[in-house]
Amino acid sequence: MVNANITNKMRNLRDAYSSALIELGSKNEDVVVLDADLSLSTKTKRFGTVFPDRFFDMGIAEANMMGVAAGLAACGKIVFASTFAVFATGRSYDAIRQSIAYPELNVKIVATHAGISVGGDGASHQMLEDIALMRALPNMTVIAPADATEMEDVVPAIAEHSGPCYVRIGRADAPIIFETHGEFKIGRGLVLRDGSDVAIIATGTMTAEALKAYDLLKKEGIEACIVHMPTIKPIDKKLARKVAGKTGRIITCEEHTIIGGLGDAVSMAIAEKPVPMRRIGVNDVFGESGEARQLMEKYGLTAENMAKVAKEMIKKY
Amino acid sequence: MHDKALIKDLKRKALEIRKWVIESVYRAGSGHPGGSLSIADVMACLYFHEMRHNPKDPKWPDRDRLVLSKGHAAPALYAALALAGYFPVEELKNLRKIGHFLQGHPCMKKVPGVDMSTGSLGHGLSVAVGMALAGKLDGKDYRVFVILGDGEVQEGQIWEAANSASHYKLDNIIAILDRNGLQIDGPTEEIMHVEPIAWRWQAFGWDVIEIDGHDIEEILDTFHEIKMNEKPTIIIANTIKGKGVSFMEGTLSFHGKPPSEEQYKKAMSELEQEERELNG
Structure with a gap:
């Protein structure tokens, strides 16, 4: 970790x-x-x-x-x-x-x-x-x-x-979420929090939101595994498969359309041994003007939404 | 004035390039003979006289570069490279064939001597600007040649590149515009006008020279006259599409179509006849 x-x-x-x-x-x-x-x-x-x-x-x-x-x-x-x-x-x-x-x-x-x-x-x-x-x-x-x-x-x-x-x-x-240098390696995903109820795999600055989602879920007794995926291609397939096997539920999160980005890369990686997945991203629409924070909230790119989706998934699967 | 023997030798080389264009496109069953034949004389002058290059060291850092921006004329480039010794001429028979390295359009990763991968029109001049900037940065005196199609200059990126070449005073770029007057859908002036072509390049800050692109002596003289005066140069080479094969000259039908067996035989016999006359 x-x-x-x-x-x-x-x-x-x-x-x-x-x-x-x-x-x-x-x-x-x-x-x-x-x-x-x-x-x-x-x-x-x-x-x-x-x-x-x-x-x-x-x-x-x-x-x-x-x-x-x-x-x-x-x-x-x-x-x-x-x-x-x-x-x-x-x-x-x-x-x-x-x-x-x-x-x-x-x-x-x-x-x-x-x-x-x-x-x-x-x-x-x-x-x-x-x-x-x-x-x-x-x-x-x-x-x-x-x-x-x-x-x-x-x-x-x-x-x-x-x-x-x-x-x-x-x-x-x-x-800032990393206080020290040296963790980044092309093609390597990083486990930031361990948990076995659900895996949240995020990229870019959405990873900070995923860390917040971990805290929100923890308060409700849910242990989330938080993965930061800085390299979307080549994706860390091994890690994606590992956390899929461990948690049985995956949420991906990216500030990008849900088409063709991290969500697709992860789903391709686990397709041979699939588990239920939800992809958080911009849902195949163009954006609009507004304050950054307002937009992130409106389009569901927040820790709160990740936690909500996680709970839905745990209930359903 | 150039040595008569040199002129004759380059004419011979241009004919050999033409024969290989016909041979390779015929064997491939597809390809672009028209625009390959129109630049055969320029290609011969470049690879067998004007350019500083070494077939034994294709990546030599000090070499002159050539970017074939009109990448569909690959058969002419491949023929020149093979005849210069970059790879065996027999390979030209495997143009466009699966498992062989001569791709339909130039691929720098696969073909020794190809300085840039091209094929999609409008990109080559930008790349030449980058190569020329690198030369200036490194204090090297190599030149960057780039061959453009006349229909190709309808692409907007060509003018972005033209603008940046003069802005950065890249007098180490020499562009050659293959002005054969025809693009796939018809004559350039009917499809999307490019005239007044010389004026357009002058307006973008280039030195412009207009020549007969099939006159070896004039091509050599023109290269000789280009000065390093902080301006890029473009040579507008007036050419004939399909030059050298009577039934291909000035026609649209052989832009992107190979000859039939009968046409192949006729084309080769015409070119061989010309060779005999030259040697005669």
């Missing part, structure tokens, strides 16, 4: 991204960073200030940015390409497919502003299908870190990994 706790400390994953990038850039001269006119929001601008020669703003032309990233990678660079998730994956899909995933080039797409918690900008900017799009591509690794600590581990890990990666983080500040 890995030590993880809900703390009062909030930290933005984008800040963690830029700090980790700068540290990586100071150690490795092959690291090149691209952005598409959102470098103040994605925070890659900070890398550009420290390493102006290795930072290129490609303007509002995301598909071109992905192709340029591929060309740099084909010449030996480790390329980080950042913009909002909606542009990074939706607008650029064919460029990623043809020029990055198919030739298996060393491009790290780090997308920010993923999910409904983008808030006020509304559905046009709330990317909810990015995991599905990227997960469907051969050669692509897909990662959604839980907090700033983990994000700082993800950046060097994907730089070390040879091949395309997609990392999605949100816009909002998120509670």
